[in-house]
Amino acid sequence: MTLPPPVDLGAPLPSPVPSAELVNRLAVRRSAPAQGLTAPGPDAAQMAEILTLAARSPDHGKMTPWRFVVMGPQSRAEIADRLRTMAVQKGLPSKAQAVLAKLVASPVCVLVVSTAAPGAKPVWEQELSAGAVCMNLEHAASAFGFASSWITDWYSYDVDALPLFGVTEGEKVAGFIHLGTPAEPLLERDRPDVAALTSTLP
Template sequence: MSSDIIDFLSTRKSAPINEMMGPGPSDSEIETILHIASRVPDHGKLAPWRFILYRGDARVEVGKKLVELAEQLEGPLQEGRRQQELTRFSRAPLVIGVVSVPKPHPKIPDWEKFLSGGAAAMNVVLAANALGYAANWISNWYSDQPEGRRILGLKSDERVIGFIHIGTHQGEIFERPRPDLSDIVSDYSGPAE
């Protein structure tokens, strides 16, 4: 049982963000990525997620605002940490924010809507990889901060599903350890104790 799709899914890896560079996806490739991202299970057809594109100079502006927020929370930053925050969104040529959007529904629980957003984020990663780009999905400290979410363009009732950094990667991507299936798979044997 071999196919190009199975081979692709079996070998997918996340590239280190600090090793990404241009070029990033074109406008038409971004549209393709987002079209694929929106083709996920979505009980009730609620589209309980949305996408924010961080590209160009906006990535640098976000970094400046994150430095200010980090210093408000922690005091003056050492130069290495300051540089880290300053470049959070400018290391890769494109960052796609996947945002959980509340869509109340009497029969569909919030956790299911959040999982739909997670599926949309994974489709962003897969579509970017399928187009030949490197991708890495993260959230980071600012996702848990109301002011961090506001800086990043989220409304007060929205939450971060993830930020997918997309760009070009040269060279080999490190293969991280994966779980052994015998540790995570079991046959059903009745109710849990």
């Protein structure tokens, strides 16, 4: 699927009209287990469109405090080999090696890197923007018919692991967003009691 040609992206938009299709899609939104994501994943053209949609995210001060690394299976397999060795050297629990199955399985993975730094807007707001990009990326992938899984795991926080992904000092992993086709139907999980989490002011 390719997107319809944009009418005029710079033109003022009227108020959005209700979309039952979008409501229904959001109502059943759920993640796929990353280790169960198989081919097909987005091809290069679809990936470019998905990233364009993901980048259309709130960004206070237009700082663009994030960047993408699109990772195919080969790079992730090579990095996972090195992470396996690292996990042993660091004496991490065996689970640290087991979770690498989630890193390598999907056909395509987008690493969203937060590049937030002190500047015109608070770092926290810049990091929130990176989170919004991750979520929009998942929604955009869904619009193209792909399932997704947002993964961090230990290597997202390990100073020795981060350089393997090209994450430099001062940057943070917002998420590894794995994209593909689920091997099994996606199960629902318990959802929060929204009313209990919501207070209302007049």
